[in-house]
Amino acid sequence: MPIRIEKISSPRCEAVARFSARLFERGVHRDFRLPARMPLASDAPVTMDCYIALDGDEVRGGYLAEWQDFQVAGEILRFGGYQLPISEGIVDRRYTSVALLLMQHSVTLHPYWFTVGMGGIGLPLPRMLKAAGWHVALVPFLFRVKHAGAFCRNIRPLRTSGTRRLGLDLLAATGLGSIAFRAIQWRSLRSPSREWVVDSPPAFEGWADDLWERARSLHSICAVRDSRVLRHLYPGGGPYRCLRVRRGGETVAWAILCLSRFTDNPYFGDMRVGIILDCFGLPGAAAALAFHTARALEHAGADVCITNQSADLWIDAFKTCGFVSGPSNYGMSLSKQVVAKLAGSPGWQASIHLTRGDGDGRVNLLRHQLSGNA
Numbered sequence: 001m002p003i004r005i006e007k008i009s010s011p012r013c014e015a016v017a018r019f020s021a022r023l024f025e026r027g028v029h030r031d032f033r034l035p036a037r038m039p040l041a042s043d044a045p046v047t048m049d050c051y052i053a054l055d056g057d058e059v060r061g062g063y064l065a066e067w068q069d070f071q072v073a074g075e076i077l078r079f080g081g082y083q084l085p086i087s088e089g090i091v092d093r094r095y096t097s098v099a100l101l102l103m104q105h106s107v108t109l110h111p112y113w114f115t116v117g118m119g120g121i122g123l124p125l126p127r128m129l130k131a132a133g134w135h136v137a138l139v140p141f142l143f144r145v146k147h148a149g150a151f152c153r154n155i156r157p158l159r160t161s162g163t164r165r166l167g168l169d170l171l172a173a174t175g176l177g178s179i180a181f182r183a184i185q186w187r188s189l190r191s192p193s194r195e196w197v198v199d200s201p202p203a204f205e206g207w208a209d210d211l212w213e214r215a216r217s218l219h220s221i222c223a224v225r226d227s228r229v230l231r232h233l234y235p236g237g238g239p240y241r242c243l244r245v246r247r248g249g250e251t252v253a254w255a256i257l258c259l260s261r262f263t264d265n266p267y268f269g270d271m272r273v274g275i276i277l278d279c280f281g282l283p284g285a286a287a288a289l290a291f292h293t294a295r296a297l298e299h300a301g302a303d304v305c306i307t308n309q310s311a312d313l314w315i316d317a318f319k320t321c322g323f324v325s326g327p328s329n330y331g332m333s334l335s336k337q338v339v340a341k342l343a344g345s346p347g348w349q350a351s352i353h354l355t356r357g358d359g360d361g362r363v364n365l366l367r368h369q370l371s372g373n374a
Contacts, residue, residue, distance in 0.1 A: 003060060003098060005105045008038055008050040012059065016052065019059035019088065026091035034062045034086065045069070045229045051105065053087070053098050061087035061098040063106065066359060069224040070112070071216050072341045073348075076224065079338075081359040082106055082115045085125060103128060111337035116359040120329040133336035139308045139354060141328035142318045144185060144294055148177035150303040154269025157327065185322035196288045197246045204230040204242070207251040215282050219311060220348035221334070223358050225280050233357065234278075243296055245281065245289050253281025253289040256357055259300050274302030278357030279314060286317035294321055308361070310354040330361070 008016065013036040020033040038050050045068060052062035066081035087098035106113055113134075118126045121136050130136040145151045152172040159165045171177035201207075208227040216222060223229070234240045234256050245253040256278040262268040274297025281289055297305045307323070308330045309315050319325075332354050342348040355361070 003053050003055055003101055005051055005053050005101065008034075008052050008062070010037065012052060012054075013037060015054075015057060015059045016062075019061075022088065023086070023091060028091065032084070032086055034059075034064075034084065045224075045232050051102070051109075053102060055095075060095045061085070061089070061102055063102050064360075065106070065110075068229070070114075071219070071222050071224060072112075072338060073220060073345060074217065075341070077112050077341075078110075079223075080106065080110050080113045082113045082333075083360045099124070099128065103132060107132075107335055107337070111335065113333075113335040114338070114354070114359065115333045116330065116354060116361045118331040118333070121331040126331050126333060129333045133339075135334040135336070135339045135349075137310075137332055137349070138328045139310045139330045139332050140315055141306065141308055141326045141330060142315065142323040143304055143306045143326050144318075144321070144323045145181045145304050146298045147303040148172065148181045149175075150271055151181075152177045154271045154303075156265070156267055156269055184324060195247055196285070196292070198292045199244055199246070201242055201244050203236050204234070207244075208254070211251050211254070211281065215280060218283065218313065218351065219353040220342055220345060220351040221338070222353040225278075240277070241296075243289070243293055245285050245292060247285065252285035253279065255279040255289055255293045257293055257297055259297060259302060268304070271303040272301050274298065274300065274305040275356065276305065276307035276318075277361075278355045279307075279309075280353075283313055286313055287320045290314075290317045290321040290323070294323070308356050310352045312350045314353070314355075330356075 016034050016036045023032065024030060034052065035050055038048065047067045049065045049067070050062060051065065053060045063085040064083040066083055068079060068081065069076050070079040085099060085102050087095055087102065089096035089098050115129065116139070120126070121138055126136045149172040152168040155168070159168060171180065204227040206227065208225070208230055212224070212226045234242065239258050241257045243255045243257055244251055255276055258275050258277060260273050260275060262273060263270055274294075276293050279289060279293070294305045305323070307318060308328065309318065310332060332352075
């Protein structure tokens with residue numbers, strides 16, 4: 001019987017549960033499972049659907065589609081966030097074609113898609129998307145170390161051999177690690193002018209709309225970041241803190257911060273990690289915002305501050321404040337119909353603005369969040 005794909009409905013709840021149970025029994029982590037039910041339709045600016053691949057009455061795969069507005073070269077388009085595509089083909093070779101069917105279904109359903117994360121760009125999903133003509137790239141990872149001792153003892157990707165572990169432990173024990181990072185991050189000593197006024201507003205209001213209209217044209221591709229969308233994504237009282245920068249009474253930049261405490265994490269060990277999830281603003285304010293985000297997170301107790309930024313504007317701003325580049329496993333992809341919209345626009349890749357705040361990029365980092373009081 002041919003595989004058919006349909007939007008999830010209540011009668012399929014038990015079939016979805018059986019699908020997840022089969023994957024779990026074959027060693028697939030519980031995080032990789034489709035929801036048995038979806039919320040009712042709403043008029044929220046960001047909504048979610050789930051599509052499942054059916055083989056008779058059995059579910060063999062599926063994916064989530066998160067719908068939100070993006071600006072592409074000045075035009076507002078509805079995008080689908082292609083999330084959690086999963087197929088029984090990862091445990092049963094009879095269903096290896098399901099992953100391709102899911103991707104083909106998505107672009108038949110809607111032309112404009114993006115994906116973030118994916119564990120990098122060398123895994124099966126990004127390779128399949130690239131072969132289908134999608135734009136696939138890594139989003140640079142930037143970090144700034146506050147407590148060198150904690151960093152040296154916990155940064156797992158660097159502690160890959162006995163020799164490396166011994167060397168890092170010596171750097172932590174002797175204090176040489178602090179000296180080394182002060183030298184590497186020497187540009188962090190530059191403090192911005194006192195003309196910047198920094199605060200933490202309780203909610204996004206009209207000032208966010210004004211800034212969106214002033215700065216949206218800086219980016220070839222950018223999710224809409226007006227007050228309605230931002231209140232939906234970053235509600236007050238949650239794990240997020242908004243940090244706003246003003247000059248002359250006008251808002252010129254903002255960022256979303258959170259602080260996560262990891263335990264035995266494969267990347268960060270047992271560190272407190274300060275995360276700049278999202279940011280937006282005018283070019284002249286970018287470096288000041290980067291400086292104040294790092295200072296706020298460090299004062300809150302972060303051992304290291306991290307961010308993923310795709311736009312050169314923001315990469316340069318964070319580097320100006322002592323952030324350095326590290327290996328990234330955070331990928332992004334854009335469907336070929338999105339890329340076609342930018343044909344003939346020179347330098348469009350350098351001005352794509354995607355962060356951890358887009359799509360499902362914030363999920364893994366926020367599982368360990370401490371509070372919104374970074």
